[in-house]
Each structure stands twice: as structure tokens, then as C-alpha cells.
Amino acid sequence: MDEIIRAAGALLGQPLRDPVDLGGSSRSTVLRCRTATGGSVIVKAFADEPEARRAYTGETAGLSLGLAGPELLAADVERRLLVMADLGDAPTLADLLLGTDPKAAERGLLEWARGLGRLAASSLPRRAEFAALWQQHTQGLPSWEDEPWQLQNADAFLDLLTECGLTAPPGLAEELTAVGTAGGERYPGFTPGDTCPDNNLITADGLRLIDFEAAGYQSVFLTAAYCRMPFSSCWCVHRLPADLARRIEEAYRSQVVTQYPELAEETHWQAGMAQAVVVWTVDSTVHLLRRSLPEDGWTHRTRRPVPTRRQVLRHRWTSALELPGYPAFTATMRLLLSEIAAGWDVPELPGYPAFRDRSEPALPPRGPAQ
Structure with a gap:
């Protein structure tokens, strides 16, 4: 930690002191430090392993655009070290959803x-x-935009079914291959990558995003699916009231149609959303199922209340039971529910604490209008 602080101070041109560890991850160390002038900054140092190096490039290139995150004050590509402005201790969207104020949580969701x-x-x-910024800060790894992660997930998903003793329904491999990049080439938009509730600060100046490690351009549908599922790859997953889930999806859609007016057409929108739900359901299964087979566990190491991995998986599979255009995939969801989840003695996924009085069944999947 001392070495990180010294290097960051030299990079910034002033000494730093009083570091506070903000948690970080296996990829990075994140510190809040006081400056010589009495202010504070955030220092982030990345480990020397492939995903950490890619994360450094994503964070630095993404913040350099200056779109929605903290100001990037300095970066050192050799040390994989950056210094950014401190946005303070504003509540995150996760704080609001897991809290007790439904109006604040609703405002936060719509703002998000x-x-x-x-x-x-x-x-x-x-x-x-x-x-160009990616190349300027590159650590020799492709961006997530150039990494075929969806097809890699598809292969891993098929292998996982075999590992579980399940036979993939005919046509599943072809459906997963056809999903491709979920509209990424036709409808790209910038995203910090991890737009989960704990990475969104609700400040007095509006929404501010943190964690740009997976920043890049991806299909707007992949982000929109976070509204519907909700939060496709996150630990903070509970059920939303159905009316609110529709409103936040429409709030997102109302902005992207200014760039892509054809997405105002309902059939087009619903087809893209179904495709994105397939992508993220496969992703959740690949990342959670193997750990969930021998025993269940919480989705977050320290935060409470949170669901268990088995609760999230069963919710994902149930929510993907009716996706028009994907008969083999929906048959696979039924197979997982009957052969794997049927033996899981866990309660249904609960509603977010902030909306417990409005809890409703999960928003049913909607297919293209006929």
C-alpha cells in the first residue's frame, strides 16, 4: 500500500496520505487518500494478471472519454495505476434498493x-x-467488444449441460450461435460495462457511474436487459414490481430511440430484448451453476440482504421460459428447472426491500408483438 501511495503521489505531483481501503477486488486495490491541499482522491492500482490488465485499459480509456464517471486525474500505463476524482459518499442505487424508502428507490431506478x-x-x-484511447493505454489484450465472450459462453454452456448429465435439445447450439453479438454491430452504445446497482452513485448532481473496468461499446439491448431481468450479471438481484420494471425499461428505451428511431417499433424492440435475455441467462448459468451444484451460497460475501445463487439461477431460468424464436433454449430452461432446480430447497426470489409492500410476481418475458 505504501508503494502505491508513493507512486500515485508522484504521478499526481503532490504527496498523498491517510489511505482508506475501499475494498477493490482480486483485480485491483482501491484507496481513498487525502491530498496535501486537504482534498481527497481515489487511487486504483491493478494487479499483473490478464483480466486485471484488461480492466486497467478499460477503466483508463473509459474514464478518459469524460462521459459519466469521475474525472481521470492521472494514469501510469507501466504501473497500471490511475488517480481519479473522489465523488464522495453519495448512496448507490444498491443502497436505495436495499433500503426502506420506495420513492427514493424508484427515483434512483428511473434516473439510472x-x-x-x-x-x-x-x-x-x-x-x-x-x-484510440484503448490503444494508448493497452496492455496487449483485446477489448470486450473484440472478445467473442458470448460465443465462448455458449460453448461453456453446452459443456456444462453435458457435465450435469443433461442432453441439449436439438437445435440449441445453432440458436446460441445465431444470437451472436445481440445486435452489437447494428445498435452499439457506450457502457461502463458493469452497470450493477452498487456501481451507480445517486448524487446531488444526478447519476454518476463508477467502475469502468469493462468499458466499451456493446448492443444497447444488452444494457436494456438489465432493466427487465433485472441486473443481468449482478449480486443485487431481487424482484421488481412489474409496473416499475416496465417503466425503467421504457425510460432507457426513450433515450436510445433518439439515436436508433427504428427501435421505437415494438416487434423490433422485443426481438432484440429476447436475444439479450438469452445472452445474459447463459452468462448467469455459466458463472453460477457449477458453484451452486454442491451447495448454495450468497451472491455477495458481505452485503445483506442478498439472494442465494440458487435463487438467482431459478429466477433466471423461470423468466426465460417463454422467449419466442428460441424453442430449443426455452426447452433447455425447462430441463434445468426440472432436473436441477427441482431439488433445491430455497424460497422464491424475494422483492427488493424498498418495494416489499408492492411485491408482485416477476415481470413475465415479453415476445415480439404478433
Whole structure:
């Protein structure tokens, strides 16, 4: 830690002191430090392993665009070290959803959805700039935009079914391959990558995003699916009231149609959303199922209340039971529910604490209008 502080101070041009560890991850150390002038900054140092190196490049290139995150004050590509402005201790969207104020949580969700939609719509002209920034800060790894992670997940998903003793329904491999990039080439938009509730600060100046480690351009549908599922790859997963889930999806959509007016057409929108739900359901299964087979466990090491991995998986599979255009995939969901989840003695996924009085069944999947 002392070495990180000294290097960051030299990078910033002033000494830093009084570090507070903000948690970080296996990829990075994150510190809040006091400056010589009495202010504070956030220092982030990345480990020397492949995903940490990619995360450094994503964070630095993403913040350099100056779109929605903290100001990037300095970066050192050799040390994989950056210093950014401190946004303070504003509540995160996760704090609001797990709290007791339904109006604050609802405002936070709508602000989150509109903010992400505006970001996706306004960022398209800067795609080449982001690519240049990636090369400027590169650690020799491709961006997530260039990494075929969805097809890699598809292969891992098929292998996992075999490992579980299940036979994939005919046509499943072809459906997963056809999902491809979920509209990424036709409808790209910038995203910090991890837009989960704990990475969104609800400040007096509006929504501010943190954690740009997976920043890049991806299909707007992949972000929109976070509104519907909800929070496709996160630990903070509970049920939303159905009316509110629809409102936040429409709040996001209302912004992206300014860039992609054809997405106002209902059939087009619902087809893209179904595709994104397939992508994220496969992703959840690949990342959670193997750990969930021998025993259950919480989705977060320290935060409470949170669901268990088995609760999340069963919710994901149930929510994907009716996706028009994906008969083999929906048959696979039924297979997982009957052969795997049937033996899980866990309660249904609860509603978010902030909306417990409005808890309703999970928002049913909607297919393209007929």
C-alpha cells in the first residue's frame, strides 16, 4: 500500500496520505487518500494478471472519454495505476434498493435507466476515440467488444449441460450461435460495462457511474436487459414490481430511440430484448451453476440482504421460459428447472426491500408483438 501511495503521489505531483481501503477486488486495490491541499482522491492500482490488465485499459480509456464517471486525474500505463476524482459518499442505487424508502428507490431506478440510455445514445460519435484511447493505454489484450465472450459462453454452456448429465435439445447450439453479438454491430452504445446497482452513485448532481473496468461499446439491448431481468450479471438481484420494471425499461428505451428511431417499433424492440435475455441467462448459468451444484451460497460475501445463487439461477431460468424464436433454449430452461432446480430447497426470489409492500410476481418475458 505504501508503494502505491508513493507512486500515485508522484504521478499526481503532490504527496498523498491517510489511505482508506475501499475494498477493490482480486483485480485491483482501491484507496481513498487525502491530498496535501486537504482534498481527497481515489487511487486504483491493478494487479499483473490478464483480466486485471484488461480492466486497467478499460477503466483508463473509459474514464478518459469524460462521459459519466469521475474525472481521470492521472494514469501510469507501466504501473497500471490511475488517480481519479473522489465523488464522495453519495448512496448507490444498491443502497436505495436495499433500503426502506420506495420513492427514493424508484427515483434512483428511473434516473439510472435514463442516464444509461442518454450515455448510450450520445456516445456513438466517440467510438473511434475510445478505440484510440484503448490503444494508448493497452496492455496487449483485446477489448470486450473484440472478445467473442458470448460465443465462448455458449460453448461453456453446452459443456456444462453435458457435465450435469443433461442432453441439449436439438437445435440449441445453432440458436446460441445465431444470437451472436445481440445486435452489437447494428445498435452499439457506450457502457461502463458493469452497470450493477452498487456501481451507480445517486448524487446531488444526478447519476454518476463508477467502475469502468469493462468499458466499451456493446448492443444497447444488452444494457436494456438489465432493466427487465433485472441486473443481468449482478449480486443485487431481487424482484421488481412489474409496473416499475416496465417503466425503467421504457425510460432507457426513450433515450436510445433518439439515436436508433427504428427501435421505437415494438416487434423490433422485443426481438432484440429476447436475444439479450438469452445472452445474459447463459452468462448467469455459466458463472453460477457449477458453484451452486454442491451447495448454495450468497451472491455477495458481505452485503445483506442478498439472494442465494440458487435463487438467482431459478429466477433466471423461470423468466426465460417463454422467449419466442428460441424453442430449443426455452426447452433447455425447462430441463434445468426440472432436473436441477427441482431439488433445491430455497424460497422464491424475494422483492427488493424498498418495494416489499408492492411485491408482485416477476415481470413475465415479453415476445415480439404478433
